[in-house]
Amino acid sequence: MPERDCDQLRDLLISEGAQTVVEVGLAYASSALAIGEALITVNPPHPRHVIIDPFQESAWSNAGWDLLRSAGLDSIAALMLTPSSIALPQLLTEGLVADAAFVDGSHRFHEVFVDLYFLRKIVRPGGLIAIDDDWAPSVRTAVHYYERNLGWTVIPDAFPSGTGTAVVADPQARPATRCKALRLPDPSFEPPFEEFQAF
Template sequence: MASSSSSSSSEEDNEVFIVTTWPSLGLTPPPEAPSSPSASVGPSAASASALDAFHASAIQRFGNHYLAAHHQPNVSAATYETGSLLYAALMTSKFPTSLEIGLATGLSAMYMAQAHVDINGGDDDSIRHICIDPTQRLPKDETSTVGLQRGGWDSEGLQHLEQSKLGRVVAMLETESHRALPALHEAGWTFGVVFIDGMHLYDYILLDFFYADLMLPVGGILVLDDAWLPSVQDAAKFILTNRSYELLMLDAERWSEHGKRYFALRKTANDTRMWNEHNRAFAISDGSENNAQ
């Protein structure tokens, strides 16, 4: 059965919905948007103002922890720019749902959940953002036996979502992505924006991409985090070479971390390869030029 979070949030309505039983999700997808996501990515003046207000509120609520997470290159949290890009992609596309693989500290989930709240209004409590994280509620000092995870997060991401009053539009699937993603696909979910920030081994990234692609419409946005890792670089190269995706052309001054901290790709067509089509070669980087970060 699905269960609500056991966090000590004083307002039950802000708790993240936690799904723990498979393959039945206990979640019903909201209606699809009437049209595919927009081809452009970037906040309007109104959404930029809303984003600024969200940043100010988050800084006031979380203080130094929130600020520090945006300026440490290898910390397990979205940077200010990555979160802003995810927010802008949702605000531009107006697609009703988004997916995130890897909740961790919950900062990227806050950006995406805030976008849904800003799009749909404060009275809409439908589940809009799905997170997948098998070790979110495990203690940080506990060695996990779930997949290849090293340890838990002490519910830090859940607490941030609940404290920011955004948990009510978020569901967390408490299992590995290779179990959760097929179940979401079977249940009929689609996502306009997908953020992959889970296991950073090459084969795990490709597995996450494979299922995410099945649920991403043409025009949807795929964001791969931690672009400084060779495995993420190689996954991006495989996708761009062998599948119908394009690297977003973003303003280098506004989105200076694009290609360094994250890759943002747009899906341009569904997969039409023949069953016997050979994989097109793509360059494999040894990562030596990126290990300095």
């Protein structure tokens, strides 16, 4: 993720006073370093950064995790090397409650949708979920369901000067901001099935 987006993610988490953050996707750890910096700056009694990346060893040769370790952030971070569709239900079963999450894992619609489904149960009511690559139609469509049906609201100034990216489905469209942050409703709710809004 570009440096300026990482800086804005860090600043957003600091302004939220985040103490526990779940991250889906590690790769080279640019966003993980920003999250770690935010947690150290907030300085809660027990900061916690849970990172999920089943490909960190096989595809990334542990580059991201080694970088976090060299920065001393492994003292507050834990890496789960399982797919998010398995790791997130496990965290939910363990009773993890997070203040925020950052999603930059698979970009397939069904996998993003499942990540968001479990994260809405892990992130506390009123907490936030930040998304990378919102320009991708698959990611944007998954997010739109939660906006339309579950009351998630965009935090408009979360990434004020974020990186612009061309929208894949429409080359004529204006560049879209790469990252997006959403606020979960407080209290959370389950809508009646009759009130489904097409997305």
